[in-house]
Amino acid sequence: MNSKxxxxxxxxxxxxxxxxxxxxxxxxxxSDVTLENLRSFEISFVDQFAVPGKRFDAAAFDAKVAExxxxxxxxxxxxxxxxxxxxxxxxxxxxxxxxxHLRKKASTGKITKSLxxxxxxxxxxxxxxxxxxxxE
Amino acid sequence: xxPRRKQNKPPKPRLKKQxxxxxxxxVLDQINDSTVADAKKELQDLLADAKGNSATFFxxxxxxxxxxxxxxxxxxxxxxxxxxxxxxxxxxAQIFIDSQRPQEQERAERLTIHVLEVxxxxxxxxxxxxAL
Numbered sequence: 001m002n003s004k005x006x007x008x009x010x011x012x013x014x015x016x017x018x019x020x021x022x023x024x025x026x027x028x029x030x031s032d033v034t035l036e037n038l039r040s041f042e043i044s045f046v047d048q049f050a051v052p053g054k055r056f057d058a059a060a061f062d063a064k065v066a067e068x069x070x071x072x073x074x075x076x077x078x079x080x081x082x083x084x085x086x087x088x089x090x091x092x093x094x095x096x097x098x099x100x101h102l103r104k105k106a107s108t109g110k111i112t113k114s115l116x117x118x119x120x121x122x123x124x125x126x127x128x129x130x131x132x133x134x135x136e
Numbered sequence: 137x138x139p140r141r142k143q144n145k146p147p148k149p150r151l152k153k154q155x156x157x158x159x160x161x162x163v164l165d166q167i168n169d170s171t172v173a174d175a176k177k178e179l180q181d182l183l184a185d186a187k188g189n190s191a192t193f194f195x196x197x198x199x200x201x202x203x204x205x206x207x208x209x210x211x212x213x214x215x216x217x218x219x220x221x222x223x224x225x226x227x228x229a230q231i232f233i234d235s236q237r238p239q240e241q242e243r244a245e246r247l248t249i250h251v252l253e254v255x256x257x258x259x260x261x262x263x264x265x266x267a268l
Contacts, residue, residue: 090231094224101220114212118204122224125196129228 031084032131034075035091039127041071042095043120049106050116056106065099087130094126160202163209167262175258182251193232194247197225201255208263215264222256 045064049056072092079085098119105111160183164176186198204221207213213221229248236244 090227094227097220097224101217105217110214112212112217114207115217118200118207118213118217118221121200122221126224126228129231 031079031081034078035127035131038071038075038091039123041068042098042123042127045099046102046116046119046123049102050111050119052111052113052116053109054106054111056109058107061103061106065103068095068099084130084133087133091126091130094122098123158202159206163206163263164259166209166266167259169262169266172258172262175254179251179254179259182247182254186247186251189247193229194244197229197248198251200225201252205255205259205263208260209267211267215260218260219256222252225252 045068048064049061069092072088072095076085076088076092079088102111102119105115161180164180167176183198183202186194189195200221204213204218208215208218226249229244229252233241233244233248
């Protein structure tokens with residue numbers, strides 16, 4: 001009986017937490033959500049390809065870069081806040097520069113742990129600066 | 137056997153409190169090339185100035201540059217990586233400078249783009265040569 005109550009209470013609390021989290025996502029400006037999605041994509045891109053000792057898969061790499069470029073272009077096309085367009089364009093260019101550097105290093109087996117860590121550090125800083133900017 | 141008595145050692149003379157050396161200072165100490173002495177001093181002064189500034193961007197830029205110079209000296213980043221990160225930082229710095237008031241832009245430029253260029257063009261080549 002007691003364990004049933006505990007399960008019911010835990011389920012209820014989880015449902016409340018989930019509902020609150022959903023509300024937060026829905027009420028967040030769409031533009032911020034897009035930026036967060038782009039950030040996650042870029043971080044996972046580095047996690048996937050900036051791995052010391054990993055064999056470089058050119059086809060997979062190019063496919064991921066094309067996917068990333070398309071995501072940035074979509075974000076630019078759908079951005080409602082004009083003031084954020086230059087920020088998005090800048091982030092798109094940064095992604096291209098990052099992909100070019102990563103390709104050069106990964107294809108020659110010169111990836112280090114520090115390179116991956118510093119790349120992710122720059123990505124996070126760039127997106128933090130972008131989201132901090134006013135959207136009006 | 138009589139119990140050993142602790143000897144009263146004379147107190148050590150207290151050393152004057154010195155500024156703790158940063159990891160970058162130790163890296164720069166390895167450069168003995170006198171032709172870059174001015175550049176070394178300029179880099180250290182600009183980094184200290186930037187880190188003491190209230191604007192987070194200056195501090196963040198200086199911190200990153202300092203840590204990447206240390207990583208380079210340890211061989212954990214190569215010159216190509218370092219230059220890539222410097223270009224990234226310069227791009228971000230230019231956006232920051234453009235957002236500053238006109239009378240503050242020159243100083244902002246010195247504490248960001250200029251310090252990055254001093255490191256990339258004057259310090260890094262000597263650090264790399266010293267490591268070979």
